[in-house]
Amino acid sequence: MDDVKHLRNLNDAQLAAVTFVPTTPLQILAGPGSGKTKTLICRIAHLISHHKIHPSRIVAVTFTNKAANELRNRLDGLIGKAEASSVVLGTFHAICARLLRQHGSEINLPRNFSICDADEVKKIINGILKDMVAAAGLHGSNKRIEVRDSVAVEYISKAKSKGLSPDDLETKAQRDIASKESLPKGEADPQFMLQVSSIYAEYMKVCKNNNALDFDDLLTYGVKLLQTKPSCIDYEHVFVDEFQDTNTTQLQLMKHFAARHGNVSIVGDPDQSIYGWRSAEIENLTRMIKLFPGTKQVFLEDNYRSTGAILAASLAIISEDTTRPPKTLRTSHPYGVTVTIGNCADEHEEAVCIAEEIKRLKLISGGLLKWSDFAILLRFNALSRNLETALQKMGIPNRILSGQKFFERVEVKDLLAYLQLIDNPNFDPAALRVLNVPKRNIGNKSVEELRKRASKTGKPVMHTVEKIVDGRIPDISPPLRSKAREFIQTMRDLRQKAIKGISVASLIRELLMQLDYAEHLKKTQPDWESRWENVRELITFATESSTAQVSSQSNSVQDDDSSSTDAADVTRATTTASLLKEDKQAGLVDGDLWEDTSPLPGEDSSLSDELESTNPLRVFLETTSLSTDVVANDEDAENEKVIISTCHAAKGLEWPVVFIPSVERGTYPFYRSEDTEEERRLLYVACTRAQVLLYLTHAARRKLGGDSKEAELSEFLTVVMKKNKNLFTSNKPILGHKEFSLLSKVLGRPAPEATAVQQGVQEYYKVQATSTAPAANTGGVLPQPAPNGYSQGQSTNRTFKFKNMSTEQTQHSQGAMPAVFTTARSVVGSLPPVQITPSNKVSKPIAAPSTQTLQTMWATTSTTVSRVNPTIGSGYTPGNASVASVSSHHQIRAGTAASARPSHAAVASSQPIQAPRGQFSFSSAASSLSQPSTSSSTSQTASSSEPPAKVAGTKRRLGMSARGPEFPRKK
């Protein structure tokens, strides 16, 4: 009824996309921050309210669960929960899993299939490799198996992503061997691929026997299902988000989803294609046009996220990709604050600098910035260690996004394995995992013996164990009959309970009791307390997800022990468990629960009927295996934290302030990466997450793994800096009320009070000043005062010197432009000072200079595709005009820079070594490279108040405890 709500606040291009005729396939090609999710949601709303398409006949596919949730929430807000909830929404994997549960029987897939995670896949492959090696030895074959498990996993996954079967691989390998022509580079050795293909074939067999699918199988079986029985779905419109990240199989799926009506809308951006390593293919954009003739394109080129400075720098970086069809992005926001490239001595210093800068910005922003406004984006997770330590040490609350995944923690996995086994006794990886958990004196050797035996007979491991326990087949060499008896009894009992429909939470509790799992944790894990927390978290999750999924089935059993303390819980669980064991002996279910359950395709009925597809346990297991997200804990606590995330996981998100550490060769591009351009895009994605402030940092030395190596700035930046020095500065920006007011507009927030900013500034300098004194750690305004002498005795030089304080405070109070900077002796030479240039012109293109016209953008598709409404997003003419305005922009900036230069130079010459205040110690760090002796003396002055060694020790201890042995505990 509200026909226009979803059309409000859209720009021309967005509006065109939203209201574009639904029967024509549409590509919405959109740069970062251009509102593509908004456009997608509004288009869905428009289809429902204007075109009267029933929400249940719309499917929207996202790339991550997080994106799916966000889409769901925003859709709820726009069209109401009632309607939004019927839209079919999820990742390709989740949607396929759902379909396969419902209709899998069409392709002989039992409903209770398990989903293998990466670990389990690897274990299966490992088993296969062992068997193959053994077999090769048996036949006296001298063919060695030289394929490593991880490599096999990778190639099998790649094959599946392309929809290739083991036969396909073998055929190709044989052909390549026969042809004797040299292969195109990048192609794997055919002999090797031959081995892979046979491993692949065996793997498929094992999966079938295990009644298990891996992630890729979900997609390939989905395709198979839809080929076999297209009628099991009937979607009137198909949406795919992040289309540039789809692989071949996913494109096939999309085709099948849309088979009936041919109505597709996709959203994507080739510049943000960062999943090539996962077989994503940008070519799908052109393939789609072939699959869906008449496809039109709409371009969203207005960036609403970032300042001009951030956008200009990001575009300059991405424009170095020569293979990229040039395209533009413009912002209505002011130019803002120049992007900082910080140079540090090493990774410790880098972490501390970032932490300090976060603290400073929060403090001096007059309330504009919260902790949760900051993000640190990493190329890989291992980079987070120093940052975590530094943040912890400074009392900055932080959270790692997508680091250690909840469902991958050992204790959680143990329990999940039991649950999987209850649901699907054929699932060997789970069986092998828990046979000796808790310790039943069934050691690795026995487990391996069982695996071999089962593998030989083609029966599931559980089946074999059960028969041994029942005395129907001979025991293995170290007898395990008695040892496994209790295990089998437990499984039988729990399975009965599951069939009766006991809630998952109760099932887990029952399981814990019967296993006395708390006791097991206590014995085996030094940090059992925090692990027990995770167990409880799992119960909570089960409770929540069951109430969310099946609202009708209320859980009678509630988690009444959740209010008591850990220790009490554990004690009680332990006691109760032993009590329950007695119980169990009385009401023991004996019988052959697994006896006739060999639900291999063909005869799947007995089992699947017992546990029907809506069974809460199965729903729960599916959620846990498909959700790689960290379980959302109490959200209030999460909200106020600095986020540490990988660049990949950060896609689609935005933060006011973004730090990107380790922008060095070897990290960007990552040294093992094959696709340099993808790495560049990754950096681009990371940069474009930032709204108002962006910091890229690099270190002169970095310790990766074992030893500390020299590092240098990423070529992605050096190339750009050579061309345009004005895009970056090496200094921390000095910000006052005027600047924060400007930035607040970009963020769409109220400007901070002038007095608040000033207070923050003063407080900041006060803290800085006191913290230079040795005994400053007395608390105060900051959670933890800046630890002096953090540099812990290494020759690395950290300067927390804030000279000329009064001068700078004056500047701040006046909102003056910063004028005091030294020249950073960074790799590329001197950089211009920071500047803040409010732009008075709106919608000025900040395109990287390009001589190509807009019409040739997305060149791969422009010939076959007509562009929707060429006037969309006009207001400037691309091509020459664009270039012209860019250069004039630069002229303006050059002028400003020039005017700031005198003082800049003056300071630089008067204080060549000591870093000015408000500055990263980059410049001094850099100078330490060229003048080691001088700088080390500086460092001594800076930290002479504390014995370096002691500080180092403190830090180490702090760091470790702060991290938590492995799993950070919730408090």
Place this chain on the structure above:
DNA sequence: GTATTCACCATTTTT
């Protein structure tokens, strides 16, 4: 056969 210790290793991104 299992537990413990020690040395060595390599170290991405995610459904």
Place this chain on the structure above:
DNA sequence: TGGTGAATAC
């Protein structure tokens, strides 16, 4: 840094 595998002790 920690996770894994091999050698050693129990």
